[in-house]
Amino acid sequence: EEQKFGVAVKEKLKQMKTNVDTLTMSATPIPRTLQFSLMGARDLTSLNTPPANRYPIITSVCAGGDDIVAEAVNFELSRNGQVFMINNRIEGLYELEAQVKRLVPDARVIVAHGQMPPEKLEKAIIDFANHDYDVLIATTIIESGIDMPNVNTIIVNNAQNFGLSELHQLRGRVGRSNRKAFCYLLVPPHIPLTPVARRRLQAIESFSDLGSGIHIAMQDLDIRGAGNLLGAEQSGFIADLGYETYQKILKEAVTELRTEEFSDLEQADRLDESQTDFVADCVIESDMELLLPADYVPTESERIALYQELDGIERELDLQAFKNRLTDRFGAIPPVTAELLRIPRLRSLARRLGIEKVALKQGRMYTYFVDESNKAYYQSEMFGKMLAYLTANPRRVQIRERNGKRSFAIADVTNVETAVAILSEIIA
Incomplete structure (x- = not known):
């Protein structure tokens, strides 16, 4: 815990x-x-992987009312089951007890909370486990360590006041057998929910499949x-930026500290300089036709999803698997898509060479390096390889400098394949 x-x-x-x-x-x-x-x-x-013979817990967010409570309790009693009813404050437990007794007179009800004497609390839990009672009305003390397979309905009162992980833990108290389980999250009918509470309830309702804890945690990360x-x-300002932007800024800050402020220490600790990335990412710009054509991938939403997946690929194995899936689903890869699929390789090579941006325009490749304050890069083996290529190809390569930024202009680069071949030659 x-x-x-x-x-x-x-x-x-x-x-x-x-x-x-x-x-x-x-x-x-x-x-x-x-x-x-x-x-x-x-x-x-x-x-x-869930245990065998388990079913997802059917989760519903409902405006609290007598009808929901009566229906849920009566259904569970009709199949000889038991019910948890949770309230976040001790003061409201006995009101709920009176409500259940009024709505379902046949139900045997017991109350448990952390301020009871230990002996009385223990007896209440044991009696409920022995099925001497049908409904246990309790606080969140039951959220972990309770394993009662006969309890397959849980009603959480004022669910908007609970945290996301807390709701997930409470929901996990039911559905612990091969019976279908139900979780009712009750909210006040006439009080508007805050945006954060609404997002929490939407997340817990959406991710009800077994093994979905990691998805709920990701939602919690995004919300908090x-x-x-x-x-x-424990929480910061990621919600204002978005997770991907936060990660990018964090990585850039770490790279900047490592290569500039602590460059002496980094140089001493570095064992394989060629494996050090001096830039967090490389931007690719081009006036070439690089795309998934509409007559190749007909659905727009599918094309967008494929572009997003391709943008996140960094390993050669993943890229090959992506190509295989494209061929299997849509047929032979057209030339404009084949060129697009070389972009991840180009970006990876450029990043290793300390190139912040590659522009493929008008038959030339422009490679933009980090600014001159990054002394570690300009003393590195990778920049030495770029200079060696410049020296060996003086007619093809021009060096330029503007606003403290250096760049190379390499002629006769008419496609991505040629650009990849040049950067591979420089690194080799």
């Missing part, structure tokens, strides 16, 4: 012994932890923001 521990507590645990390996298990990792995993600071393994890398804050 990592979400129950703050940063200060975790640091104390780590100080108990040096070189501690930490394994965190969570149904929905908190934003800070998930952010660490996504940026590579921690390893992440996702368990998506990522935690600060240094410091105790």
Whole structure:
């Protein structure tokens, strides 16, 4: 239950012994932890396979009312099952008890919460587990560690006041057998929800499949923001930027510190200079025709999805798999698409050479390098290779400098294939 521990507590645990390996298990990792995993600071393994004979929990967000409660409780009792009813405040538990007794007189109801004497609380839980009662009205004390396969309906009162991971944990208390389970999230009928509460409820309702905890955690990351890398804050300002932009800015900042402010340390620690990327990303511009034609991929939404997938490809194996899928689904790849599929390779080579931007225009390739403040790059082996190519091809290559930015203009580059061949020759 990592979400129950703050940063200060975790640091104390780590100080108990040096070189501690930490394994965190969570149904929905908190934003800070998930952010660490996504940026590579921690390893992440996702368990998506549910136990055998389990069904997704049918989740509904409803405006709270007597009809919903009566219908849910009566249905569960009709199949000899039991019901959890959750309220976030102890004061409201006994009102709910009176409501259930009024609506379903036959139901046997018991209340449990953390302020009860331990012996009384333990007896209430054991009696409910033994099916001496039909409805357990409780606070969130049941959200973990409770395994009662006969309970397959949960009603969460005032669901807008709960966190996303908390709702997911509560929902996980039902559906623990081969019966179909139901989760009702009740909200006040006449009180408008805040935008954040609405997004939380939409996320928990949408992701009801087994093994969807990671998707809920990603929604939580988007809603609350990522935690600060240094410091105790569990959430930050990612929601204002968007996750991809946040990651890009973070990577650029780390690269800038490594290659400029701490370039001496980086040079000393670097074992294989050729594997160091001096830029976080490379922008490609072109006046060539590079696209997925409408007569090749007919659906516009599908073309957009394929463009997005291609933009995220970095490894040669992934690119080959992408090509194979295109051929399998749409047939032989047309020339304009074949040129487009060479862009990831071009971008990868350019990034390794410290090129921020490549422009393929009017039969020339323009390569723009990082600014002159990045001394580590201009002393590197990669920039040396670019100079060696300039020296070997003086008639084909021109060096230019504008506003502290250096660039090469390489002639006779009429397609992406030629551009890839030139950069591969420089790196070799």
